[in-house]
Amino acid sequence: MEDVTTNHPFVKIQLVHGLKLAKTKKTSCMRATIDPFYNESFSFKVAQEELENTSLVFTGM
Numbered sequence: 001m002e003d004v005t006t007n008h009p010f011v012k013i014q015l016v017h018g019l020k021l022a023k024t025k026k027t028s029c030m031r032a033t034i035d036p037f038y039n040e041s042f043s044f045k046v047a048q049e050e051l052e053n054t055s056l057v058f059t060g061m
Contacts, residue, residue, distance in 0.1 A: 009036045014057040015044045022054075026061075 008029045015023040023044055030036035046054050 007032070007034055009033070010061050011038060012059045012061055013042055014059070015046070016055050016057055017050055018053045 008031050010029045011027045013025045013027075014021055025042050025044075027038050027040050030038070044056075
């Protein structure tokens with residue numbers, strides 16, 4: 001069993017154009033939980049012509 005006093009999960013969101021990392025944002029840190037719930041919004045500005053080669057990468061930390 002994990003020690004919830006040292007577990008402070010968050011999610012990292014990365015905007016990637018092709019193979020290049022363009023921007024990184026992260027959620028707030030949820031303290032003392034192993035089952036976090038995130039209700040947060042993030043926005044990234046992306047030019048219309050870049051949409052086809054753009055992706056979001058979500059990483060739980």
